[in-house]
Amino acid sequence: TQRASYLVGIGKAEVDLRAIGQLPGIRDIHQVSDDYQLVSRKWRVKPTVLDLGDGVYIGEGSLSLVAGPCSIESEEQMEKVLQHLLDNNVRLMRGGVFKPRSSPYSFRGLGMEGLKQFHQMARARGIKVVTEVMQVSQVEEMHDYVDVFQVGARNTQNFNLLDALGGVDKPVLIKRGISGTIEELLSSAEYVFSGGNEKLILCERGIRTFETASRNTLDLNAVPILKEKTHLPVVVDPSHGIGIRDYVAPMALAAVMAGADGILYETHEKPEEAASDGQQTLNFEESARLIQNLRRVYGLRKELV
Amino acid sequence: TQRASYLVGIGKAEVDLRAIGQLPGIRDIHQVSDDYQLVSRKWRVKPTVLDLGDGVYIGEGSLSLVAGPCSIESEEQMEKVLQHLLDNNVRLMRGGVFKPRSSPYSFRGLGMEGLKQFHQMARARGIKVVTEVMQVSQVEEMHDYVDVFQVGARNTQNFNLLDALGGVDKPVLIKRGISGTIEELLSSAEYVFSGGNEKLILCERGIRTFETASRNTLDLNAVPILKEKTHLPVVVDPSHGIGIRDYVAPMALAAVMAGADGILYETHEKPEEAASDGQQTLNFEESARLIQNLRRVYGLRKELV
Amino acid sequence: TQRASYLVGIGKAEVDLRAIGQLPGIRDIHQVSDDYQLVSRKWRVKPTVLDLGDGVYIGEGSLSLVAGPCSIESEEQMEKVLQHLLDNNVRLMRGGVFKPRSSPYSFRGLGMEGLKQFHQMARARGIKVVTEVMQVSQVEEMHDYVDVFQVGARNTQNFNLLDALGGVDKPVLIKRGISGTIEELLSSAEYVFSGGNEKLILCERGIRTFETASRNTLDLNAVPILKEKTHLPVVVDPSHGIGIRDYVAPMALAAVMAGADGILYETHEKPEEAASDGQQTLNFEESARLIQNLRRVYGLRKELV
């Protein structure tokens, strides 16, 4: 893929913009002052909408739903989740094949074999695959089998990985760091964008605070703030954001009302038997109800003001 | 006022409940195990709804809106705010007369004289007064001029004040501490409740975290968690929760969708000229639009299952 | 008591300082720009040393040790603690008589009767009493029976209490708030100082963070920062700062090496039987060893450049 080139002016250097504007290959010239320059609304006012093909879009103008299990476990499991998504007209499926686990003795995922099967089954049903990439060497390996690369909360500042994803022609969904600021999330997006990949999605997924009644503290303040600071789509993960199954649905609805462009959540046929994160995973009945409610809430949001 | 008496069983002591049940004056007997016992849903399943008179209620079944300036500044200011509330059918007005300010050199409020005038003007218009009490000695002094005592985020664990409010026959709205846990908020409510005052409202108003892009981090996770743990009404203050005027409205709408029973926010005819907190205060046009939107969102929430 | 008067210039008003300097009663004139003005080193370069009488000082030039139980429990208990302090030449005893407890069902202290007895017994042995005042009404009541008023971490921003202590002629030890910034601690000190009471001590006691392996996170960074920003003495409370008995001693020694002017810690004859905070309380053997070590570490610190 041919990379776009950006001229990014840092600091106080004096440059004659007109001379640059006449160079071959230059499409556009801008002067911006923030640290995150290319992802800033000051540089590009119009919201970015990503086209994933087959009529699937992420960005303003539609509500993107991304659902699926924490971990890809088996063909049978994928079959059931895919059917559930088809039944509810959800076009994006999430599911991890490389699992970053804080203990070295936990289940670590099905790896590339699982991903290949996941991709094949999803594609056959017109569903897009969103899955986490954990290191530079996986970027090329996974490339043909993912529709959206996900960067997890522990890798938001893995700058080598961000650099590698800057050279890829597939969308990248970047999760906010476990204790990452909004500024840092924007800087991470800038890494990828300045590398040439403009297809970015930002994801609020809860931050670490002193509160222990929930797994994380879902920071919905970040939604309107990000929507004003950047032209990129902003989605919310309420499953990790609160971490308690019974409360995922109200937080998802609240996120849409705060302005989110999409919701990423965990669902599984039998959450009690999930290989990971079962305590925050919806069963299909809960998931179907949530999807219906999310669409009604999004419909109302468009009518307000 | 005659205080109710509660028997609260702490620890593992063996008691014959039947014998207690026959004592004169005992209405009811319960055994609960949490630290917050009387405010727990395990003790009282039915949600508490407070009746403030004149058809004003706080609790499940209606959406309570509490609006007004950070500080009561003048008769003219109050006149304008009260008219704005009447125009929009809002029945509860907030406004501080004792201002806890972190610098000793800032405006500290109009005091009791301001409160008396506030109360008189509000009552003449059928509007209820919600205002902050800062110390024990003010409880009696303020009593006849408030409809709801507010306990601020710096006093959530002022146990002497909570004790004093336990003996009062007016509702108490307790704000979550600046770095207070959900458990601590419930314990503070338990202080007042166990003192005999069951008329309590809990308020999420944002917590202190590492994030500096917003004044506080509004923890909407707290809404569904509190609604399940306690029978008391739960309201949200998005003005302090995010602290930036442009984002107050989306956070208010999100709070309702998360399950809040009411919204407490700051409004002023000219926020730019407010004596305090102008940066997070809505003007009347913004406030009117928010009220209308909040009611539509609440209407939809009731329709969802 | 006759209050001193301070002229504090806030904002940009133009004033002819020479004219003010000639007014009767004016001792000194300064222009400073921080929010905390009177407590700033920019206003007073020389470190403040408090003279409590009987040869007891707090401030640079000596290491102040303040030891004793969390709660005053009985005459026998006080007798034993006082003897322990005498044996080790410690001249300041801490002990609470009003206990702020997060649950309304916990032990709340012996109150004024306990304080009077505590004071009498301590004075008979030449030992100074440091105890917590929790509300405005207690200031006058407690005045004659305390040598140092302590403001607890939940009252650091109880501005009414700070105002009241500004009019008192006894030293005030202000603990940093549970989630209080260093700036806020200095502003709280400014409240008292600007009210006329210059006898202040600041205390780092740990802040609330996401870490749960310790009760609080002792922020020793605050010690050198406070020592540069203010002329007031800075002491550290390692008992609350880490909250685990075995680790109190190393943290106390570290605090001295970071530059603390004193250490406040909990000791009890039988920590296992203490009415409160036993898990972070040293027995007399541990306390005696700590005192000896603290003095050696302080001795070395004075030798270093």
Added chain:
Amino acid sequence: TQRASYLVGIGKAEVDLRAIGQLPGIRDIHQVSDDYQLVSRKWRVKPTVLDLGDGVYIGEGSLSLVAGPCSIESEEQMEKVLQHLLDNNVRLMRGGVFKPRSSPYSFRGLGMEGLKQFHQMARARGIKVVTEVMQVSQVEEMHDYVDVFQVGARNTQNFNLLDALGGVDKPVLIKRGISGTIEELLSSAEYVFSGGNEKLILCERGIRTFETASRNTLDLNAVPILKEKTHLPVVVDPSHGIGIRDYVAPMALAAVMAGADGILYETHEKPEEAASDGQQTLNFEESARLIQNLRRVYGLRKELV
């Protein structure tokens, strides 16, 4: 390198330990219950001391000093730092060649060429090289040119990197995550240890909190807690821990008194001209004074009981 094999029993499975003990190659059998098993003091009581050759050790029994610039910048710079270390008998030099920077437009280090030169110059002077590895592909590449691999605070939970370092025969210094708990640091160490590399050093470097007066909040509580929980050496980085040049020295001294086995700090001939982190870097005069003082403090610590 031949990897050691560990049998780690997870969960409740019943196993006949005697049968396992007779298998060829089994040196030792243990049953422990924590998540971090191999790094726990319950498994190995004796403190681990790492032997880096040439008489350089890290662990209990000596104070390890690791000093040097944030970034390796030039041959001249390295020459001067190495001479400074030789003059002060410091045997470990730190310096980054791959710089993880939050903005994509900042200096990113000299890379492998810089490392090779750094290593050659250091070895010629008998000084050991401590430098950060940022991704799996660098592990092999860097292997011959480092004496200690450093895992940075943004990679503490980069489990692929930890896995790769588990197969290496060089020591690994793991920094605590920016908002990492003590438990998580131990789990990260367990990753490397369970992969076969027992040569580990843990490093407290400050955590992210609400306090903004310092760059991070140095959590010295972590020192005694880690020293009790694990047999691994524990060092402290006061440069990142407070982030302000004037306060690095007192925090370093405090860390030693809290029980640290070593100190890692930044020094540069002209901190004002450093390519990164100059605001927290000591010049050689300050560094020499600190080294001298650290040794005196460590000497006293050994004398205390």
